[in-house]
Amino acid sequence: MIEVRGIRKTFGTGDSAVHAVDHALFTVDDGDFTLILGRSGSGKSTLLALIAGLIRPTEGSILINGTDIGTAADTRMAHLRARTMGFVFQFSGLIPTLTALENVLVPTLFLRDAPGNRERAMFLLGKVGVAGRAHAYPGTLSSGEMKRVAIARALINDPAILIADEPTGDLDTDTEAEIMALFRELNRGGITIVMVTHNPDLIPCATNVYRMERGTLKKVPAGPACSSNPPGGPASVNTGDRV
Amino acid sequence: MREYPLSGLFMLADRNLRNRPARTIAVAATFAVIAASLFSAQYLMSGARQSLDNGLNRMGADLMIVPAEYATSGEDALLTGRPTTFFFQDGGFETIADIPGVARASPELFIGTLYGQACCAGPIQLIAIDPAHDFTISSWLKENPSVIMGKDDIIVGSAIAGDIGSDLRFYGHTFHIAGRLDRTGLSGVDMAVFTRIEDAYTMADESGIKAARKLSIPKGMVSAVLVRVSPGSDPQTVSGEIMNRVPGTKAISRAGLSGTVSERLKTTASLLYGSALVVTAVTIPLLGCVAVLIASERRRETAILRGLGASQSFVRNLFITESVLLTLAGACTGIGTAALFLVAFGDFIAISLKIPFTMPPAGSILTSMGVALCLPVISGIIATLYPAVQVSRADPYTVIREAGI
Numbered sequence A: 001m002i003e004v005r006g007i008r009k010t011f012g013t014g015d016s017a018v019h020a021v022d023h024a025l026f027t028v029d030d031g032d033f034t035l036i037l038g039r040s041g042s043g044k045s046t047l048l049a050l051i052a053g054l055i056r057p058t059e060g061s062i063l064i065n066g067t068d069i070g071t072a073a074d075t076r077m078a079h080l081r082a083r084t085m086g087f088v089f090q091f092s093g094l095i096p097t098l099t100a101l102e103n104v105l106v107p108t109l110f111l112r113d114a115p116g117n118r119e120r121a122m123f124l125l126g127k128v129g130v131a132g133r134a135h136a137y138p139g140t141l142s143s144g145e146m147k148r149v150a151i152a153r154a155l156i157n158d159p160a161i162l163i164a165d166e167p168t169g170d171l172d173t174d175t176e177a178e179i180m181a182l183f184r185e186l187n188r189g190g191i192t193i194v195m196v197t198h199n200p201d202l203i204p205c206a207t208n209v210y211r212m213e214r215g216t217l218k219k220v221p222a223g224p225a226c227s228s229n230p231p232g233g234p235a236s237v238n239t240g241d242r243v
Numbered sequence B: 001m002r003e004y005p006l007s008g009l010f011m012l013a014d015r016n017l018r019n020r021p022a023r024t025i026a027v028a029a030t031f032a033v034i035a036a037s038l039f040s041a042q043y044l045m046s047g048a049r050q051s052l053d054n055g056l057n058r059m060g061a062d063l064m065i066v067p068a069e070y071a072t073s074g075e076d077a078l079l080t081g082r083p084t085t086f087f088f089q090d091g092g093f094e095t096i097a098d099i100p101g102v103a104r105a106s107p108e109l110f111i112g113t114l115y116g117q118a119c120c121a122g123p124i125q126l127i128a129i130d131p132a133h134d135f136t137i138s139s140w141l142k143e144n145p146s147v148i149m150g151k152d153d154i155i156v157g158s159a160i161a162g163d164i165g166s167d168l169r170f171y172g173h174t175f176h177i178a179g180r181l182d183r184t185g186l187s188g189v190d191m192a193v194f195t196r197i198e199d200a201y202t203m204a205d206e207s208g209i210k211a212a213r214k215l216s217i218p219k220g221m222v223s224a225v226l227v228r229v230s231p232g233s234d235p236q237t238v239s240g241e242i243m244n245r246v247p248g249t250k251a252i253s254r255a256g257l258s259g260t261v262s263e264r265l266k267t268t269a270s271l272l273y274g275s276a277l278v279v280t281a282v283t284i285p286l287l288g289c290v291a292v293l294i295a296s297e298r299r300r301e302t303a304i305l306r307g308l309g310a311s312q313s314f315v316r317n318l319f320i321t322e323s324v325l326l327t328l329a330g331a332c333t334g335i336g337t338a339a340l341f342l343v344a345f346g347d348f349i350a351i352s353l354k355i356p357f358t359m360p361p362a363g364s365i366l367t368s369m370g371v372a373l374c375l376p377v378i379s380g381i382i383a384t385l386y387p388a389v390q391v392s393r394a395d396p397y398t399v400i401r402e403a404g405i
Helices: A044-051 A074-083 A100-110 A118-127 A143-155 A173-188 A200-205 A224-228 B006-019 B021-059 B068-080 B091-098 B137-143 B197-210 B235-245 B254-297 B299-308 B312-353 B362-393 B396-403
Strands: A002-011 A018-028 A033-038 A059-064 A085-088 A161-165 A192-197 A208-213 A216-220 B063-067 B102-112 B125-129 B153-156 B167-170 B173-180 B192-196 B224-229 B249-253
Touching: A002 A044, A018 A044, A018 A059, A018 A208, A033 A044, A033 A173, A033 A200, A044 A059, A044 A161, A044 A192, A044 B396, A074 A085, A074 A100, A074 B299, A074 B312, A085 A143, A100 A118, A100 A143, A100 B006, A100 B299, A118 A143, A143 A161, A143 A173, A161 A173, A173 A192, A173 A200, B006 B021, B006 B312, B021 B254, B021 B312, B021 B362, B063 B068, B063 B235, B068 B249, B068 B254, B091 B102, B091 B224, B091 B235, B102 B197, B125 B197, B137 B153, B173 B197, B192 B197, B224 B235, B235 B249, B235 B254, B249 B254, B254 B299, B254 B312, B254 B362, B299 B312, B299 B362, B299 B396, B312 B362
Parallel strands: A018 A216, A033 A192, A033 A208, A085 A161, A161 A192, B125 B192, B153 B173
Antiparallel strands: A002 A018, A002 A059, A208 A216, B063 B224, B063 B249, B102 B125, B102 B224, B153 B192, B167 B173
């Protein structure tokens, strides 16, 4: 469970201070698919970074499964990111010197007891449809393939929460649809998803939808498709956590 | 406590180094030069000292008394095996033997042989001993009871050609090789032939008829007196007393020989140590700059790692691990190359520098390797530490936004 308790993130001081996130207050329950919409510069990526513990709030607190990540030590926070969260960057964020398979395995390097291993990585690459490109370097992959590898990487340590920053932003319509289908399947499999996007067409995918404007968060009604297809229901896919 | 396995650090570090081969090779080569210079200097110093110890232990003497004007020749004869012939009044021997602090004294004759000996490329040093007083060859004979040194028998140094039992001719006189000393690395021993004084006189007497050039050994003269100091006596004090009582003599001591060797090695050692220090002094800030550039260039990668769950310590240690691997690879290459070169050309270097030389003991070699490894590795860590700490503390969110990740 993610509890965001009135957080504010301010960049700069005095007259030049900018409240990128201004008193955001919401809760994400286990199994939720939360969508945060907003234009560029509205503060949604900052909010996501706050939830992921990449930056600390100026005010307020964020609790991940009861742990206040605003005050947690760097080591504790890093462990939480590696073990509990999967992060999908906006532009895939693959390391160019590693193959797709090795990129997927990167989060396992940060944990002594990482649940991920080579077999699971291959399974996940298969799950996202790029098993055949396991030994290819990112420079030889298409945008869609890179995004799939990044999703497989986010899932390698069997995280409870998947955080995605505009994961379909740079993809064509077909690939976007495929990626979103994949996210829905993951959500049905029990993974909590918090996704930032500027695309309102994705609203039907979510259980909770928020719109961000100038750092302020407003709840938006979820789409009808979500209510007829509740998350956490019968799973049509698993993430390979039994591998 | 470290929360991540080391294997991950090594895997990423290894990949990063391999991915930039030109830079990796250039930096590693610099550290190879540092390590090679350090190792070579220590190896040569250690080999020279070891050789001097071996040789002087074989001689069994604390002091060698020679005519003052031949002190340099005497040192050269011992250190480089360059043959020399000189004599001084035997009267000195009796006086020296009676000086307090002198446990034993042994007269010796130094005779340089002629060119064209079967055993050797050039003239060698013939050392004639007095079996009644000698403690150099006699102690060796005690260790090798099967060897008997009778009339016209010689004991040869390890570098003298000829099988035991075969004959060698000097000044037309035929000698019989009775035994061979172990290698010491001290040319004055390894390239010497030991005979008895009475056989040397016979050889000199016959040389007028049998040799191309007549050898004259004035009766009642010696070339040197080897002195073993009594336990508890100070060799320096005894040598001073000897030079007082027997004017015109000079005492060559262990410390003096070590000093001469150190002096001869000084230029080479200074050059090697100096170059290692200069390269290190230049490399640390240079590597620091390279590390800053690399850290800047890899901000995107480190931000991704942080976003995926790497702690600050992981990122910091990743940079330091790369530095350690790089410097280790360079240092190992440098030491390996230097070791091969020194093993192949050690004797040639020793001859060129006019120093005694033998392979140092394993412990000494390992110590030299350790020092030659440590300096580059520590330098590498020092140079990388600041950029590593800086990049690990960088705010990943800012980098992610700036880099458009």
